[in-house]
Amino acid sequence: MRTIALRDAxxxxxxxxxxxxxxxxxxxEDVIAHGGPYTVTQGIVDKWPDRIFETxxxxxxxxxxxxxxxxxxxxxxxxxxxVDFITCAMDEVVNQAAKMRYMTGGQASVPIVIRLxxxxxxxxxxxxxxxxxxxxxxxPGLQVVAPSTPYDAKGLMKTAIRSPDPVAFFEYxxxxxxxxxxxxxxxxxxxxxxxxxxxxEDVTVVAIGGMVPRALEAGIALEDxxxxxxxxxxxxxxxxxxxxxxxxxxxxGRAVVCEMDSSFAGTGAEIAAALAEQCFHDLxxxxxxxxxxxxxxxFAEELVNVTVPDSAAVCGAVRKVMA
Amino acid sequence: xxxxxxxxxxxxTDMWRIRLFEEEALRQTSLGTVKGTLHTYCGEEAIAVAICxxxxxxxxxxxxxxSHGHCLAKGAPMDRMMAELFxxxxxxxxxxxxxxxxxxxxxxxxxxxxxxxxxxxxxxxTALASRIRKSDQVSVVFFGDGAAARGxxxxxxxxxxxxxxxxxxxxxxxxxxxxVPRKNVAVVDSVADMAASYAIPGVSVDGQDLEAVYEAAGExxxxxxxxxxxxxIEARTYRFYGxxxxxxxxxxxxxxxxxxxxxxxxxKLFSAWMKERQWLGDDEDEAIRxxxxxxxxxxxxxxxxxxxxxxxxxxxxxxxxxxxxxx
Ligand SMILES: Cc1ncc(C[n+]2csc(CCOP(=O)(O)OP(=O)(O)O)c2C)c(N)n1
Ligand SMILES: [Mg+2]
Numbered sequence: 001m002r003t004i005a006l007r008d009a010x011x012x013x014x015x016x017x018x019x020x021x022x023x024x025x026x027x028x029e030d031v032i033a034h035g036g037p038y039t040v041t042q043g044i045v046d047k048w049p050d051r052i053f054e055t056x057x058x059x060x061x062x063x064x065x066x067x068x069x070x071x072x073x074x075x076x077x078x079x080x081x082x083v084d085f086i087t088c089a090m091d092e093v094v095n096q097a098a099k100m101r102y103m104t105g106g107q108a109s110v111p112i113v114i115r116l117x118x119x120x121x122x123x124x125x126x127x128x129x130x131x132x133x134x135x136x137x138x139x140p141g142l143q144v145v146a147p148s149t150p151y152d153a154k155g156l157m158k159t160a161i162r163s164p165d166p167v168a169f170f171e172y173x174x175x176x177x178x179x180x181x182x183x184x185x186x187x188x189x190x191x192x193x194x195x196x197x198x199x200x201e202d203v204t205v206v207a208i209g210g211m212v213p214r215a216l217e218a219g220i221a222l223e224d225x226x227x228x229x230x231x232x233x234x235x236x237x238x239x240x241x242x243x244x245x246x247x248x249x250x251x252x253g254r255a256v257v258c259e260m261d262s263s264f265a266g267t268g269a270e271i272a273a274a275l276a277e278q279c280f281h282d283l284x285x286x287x288x289x290x291x292x293x294x295x296x297x298x299f300a301e302e303l304v305n306v307t308v309p310d311s312a313a314v315c316g317a318v319r320k321v322m323a
Numbered sequence: 324x325x326x327x328x329x330x331x332x333x334x335x336t337d338m339w340r341i342r343l344f345e346e347e348a349l350r351q352t353s354l355g356t357v358k359g360t361l362h363t364y365c366g367e368e369a370i371a372v373a374i375c376x377x378x379x380x381x382x383x384x385x386x387x388x389x390s391h392g393h394c395l396a397k398g399a400p401m402d403r404m405m406a407e408l409f410x411x412x413x414x415x416x417x418x419x420x421x422x423x424x425x426x427x428x429x430x431x432x433x434x435x436x437x438x439x440x441x442x443x444x445x446x447x448x449t450a451l452a453s454r455i456r457k458s459d460q461v462s463v464v465f466f467g468d469g470a471a472a473r474g475x476x477x478x479x480x481x482x483x484x485x486x487x488x489x490x491x492x493x494x495x496x497x498x499x500x501x502x503v504p505r506k507n508v509a510v511v512d513s514v515a516d517m518a519a520s521y522a523i524p525g526v527s528v529d530g531q532d533l534e535a536v537y538e539a540a541g542e543x544x545x546x547x548x549x550x551x552x553x554x555x556i557e558a559r560t561y562r563f564y565g566x567x568x569x570x571x572x573x574x575x576x577x578x579x580x581x582x583x584x585x586x587x588x589x590x591k592l593f594s595a596w597m598k599e600r601q602w603l604g605d606d607e608d609e610a611i612r613x614x615x616x617x618x619x620x621x622x623x624x625x626x627x628x629x630x631x632x633x634x635x636x637x638x639x640x641x642x643x644x645x646x647x648x649x650x
Binding site: 029030032033034054055056057058059060061084085088122123124125126127128293294295296298299300301302303305306307 | 358359360407410411416418419420421423424436437438439440441469470472473474500501502503507508509571573574631632634636637638641
């Protein structure tokens with residue numbers, strides 16, 4: 001099978017869905033120039049000049065218009081240049097997009113995809129490095145997606161665009177150029193289906209987004225120590241496939257939950273709590289969470305290195321649950 | 324305060340300090356000593372220096388992602404700024420902020436800002452504080468033309484005007500918003516025209532013409548200090564380098580950039596303007612430049628000799644951990 005980068009997989013998904021459905025359109029800052037900073041929207045203007053909108057710097061407007069267009073039957077794919085700027089449009093996400101179906105007793109459908117490039121990359125500090133998945137998980141009515149491979153990114157993006165409800169689609173900036181196998185033919189990946197990225201017997205390592213490659217690296221490093229870890233990638237955080245995660249933990253009896261974001265009140269906290277409720281008697285050791293300390297992202301590399309968890313942090317957590 | 328020979332030389336020196344500081348910072352990024360991204364102010368220097376020339380130490384300044392010039396013009400020490408870009412413990416923000424967040428509260432430089440229009444609300448709020456405390460401090464908020472699209476611009480100007488707050492809104496209109504020409508995404512050409520909606524004076528000046536900016540700023544600062552409310556100043560300008568590091572600049576022509584650099588460089592223009600008045604000789608001109616270059620070199624040496632941050636420091640400064648309520 002051919003190998004492509006994650007950003008190319010996303011671009012393909014957009015092109016294919018725009019080809020398939022006239023109601024799909026793209027809106028965001030700098031999305032025509034260069035196809036955005038990440039080149040994901042490249043080429044669209046050439047094929048569908050009327051279905052791509054390069055906007056003023058006005059996130060509340062961008063998402064607000066997206067919500068309205070979605071209510072009127074369109075399928076907007078919104079690019080927010082950095083997830084950090086979605087805070088400028090939180091009313092549109094939380095009070096408008098997410099609750100509309102419920103508040104209207106099921107009348108409304110808001111099929112909007114909000115693309116959220118996230119995570120540390122290139123030392124851009126506190127206002128350009130956040131992840132924030134758990135903020136969105138906490139809002140009923142939102143679906144939260146965080147792919148870790150080109151294959152998942154493409155399949156999940158296609159599902160997101162076809163979904164009748166709003167999707168917060170997290171793209172780890174550091175993974176855009178990471179490569180993986182992606183088939184040429186059409187496929188979708190259902191939401192709420194975790195994927196086992198590595199089989200193992202000793203410990204279940206649940207890894208989210210950018211932590212998946214780090215957990216896989218840890219898996220190789222730990223072989224030498226005789227530990228065989230299983231890496232489970234939830235792929236979507238809302239809905240969250242606890243069934244697959246629990247099934248794995250029942251087999252291994254040990255769980256490590258890894259996220260790149262602050263672990264305080266985070267994604268891993270939800271997964272660990274659900275594991276404690278559902279698998280308590282299968283656990284042979286307390287669950288260990290891996291995440292960043294509860295601080296904004298610093299600037300200097302030396303500070304970032306002790307903030308963002310790496311594969312060594314995953315290894316440390318595995319040793320702890322194995323001890 | 325009128326522009327006399329002395330003041331002009333000081334202002335001129337500051338322009339060179341900014342220009343050479345940034346060109347050195349750019350060079351350092353290619354060496355890998357300065358990491359992260361940089362948004363340079365080169366080409367726009369006249370604005371910050373002409374505005375800040377009217378400010379007292381206790382006046383407030385709030386900036387943008389492109390704020391090295393604002394900080395230097397308001398008196399931030401260059402060596403600590405360079406150390407911040409180098410990610411050293413002695414940096415203005417102790418290596419926690421970097422280029423986009425440089426601040427120096429001892430000089431009421433409340434910071435660069437990574438969020439477009441992020442300073443406009445807070446800069447109106449410092450003006451509110453001046454009003455409440457009955458002080459005559461003014462606040463200056465710098466922002467780009469792109470910021471005029473965002474809600475905080477409109478809400479900030481509304482509050483500023485409604486309560487006649489001592490704030491000067493300075494829009495640096497360089498014609499581009501990252502990689503997009505302003506004309507593609509704006510409906511009014513002049514940001515100054517937007518002042519009308521908030522019933523405040525809006526003035527548009529040539530941002531390469533230091534004297535023009537200086538005069539507009541003088542009026543606006545006086546008006547604010549007198550308690551008569553805000554002014555929106557639009558300074559038409561141009562950035563000489565890309566938006567940030569790695570910009571391929573496909574959205575503008577080489578000729579356009581060369582034309583501005585050749586014919587509209589605020590440093591060249593002001594040098595000629597001073598020379599016309601016999602306020603600057605060629606030797607002095609060279610000495611000013613050399614002095615600025617020496618200060619930049621010193622700032623690099625300071626940064627290089629400074630220690631890296633202690634990894635343990637990552638946990639400090641989130642909250643004031645010394646604070647306690649007494650029950
Ligand atoms: C709220 C927000 N949206 C988007 C960005 C990304 N961004 C950074 S600078 C910039 C362009 C700003 O243009 P302008 O305000 O004209 O300032 P200039 O860079 O031209 O000085 C953009 C889109 C951001 N930092 N904050
Ligand atoms: Mg601009």
